[in-house]
Amino acid sequence: MLSSRVFIRQQFTRLTPDKVLEAIPLFHPPWADADPEDITFADSHAAHGNFRA
Template sequence: MLSSRIFIWQRLARLTPEEVLDVIPLYHLLWAEADPADIAFADQHATHGNFRNWARLTAHTHTALQRTGRTRVDQEVLRWAFSRLGPTG
């Protein structure tokens, strides 16, 4: 049924590490204020240039920041968020 509703399937290539550093800070304010080294760390350990993974990580990272009262992403927050992604993260 789904394929009958899809006019054109779109395949998105993974973002390169350079594209991640350009695009992800524009994607969400959470990343706009993050250290580029932390964005690269997240990409290397969890998202692997996959935008869907970035969306999931953003949601979990936002939750972590709210729960801890922190205002900026750091590697401790990211590690907590990674643990919520499951084996496909």
């Protein structure tokens, strides 16, 4: 069912640590003022470069 609804297959890769620090503050207002160390900690302990995690 999914393949009939997806026009183009997309390949996603994990974000690099630099891209995480760039993207997350723009993603949601509470992260805009977060300490970069807190963002790095959350990424390394939960998300591992996966934006949706």
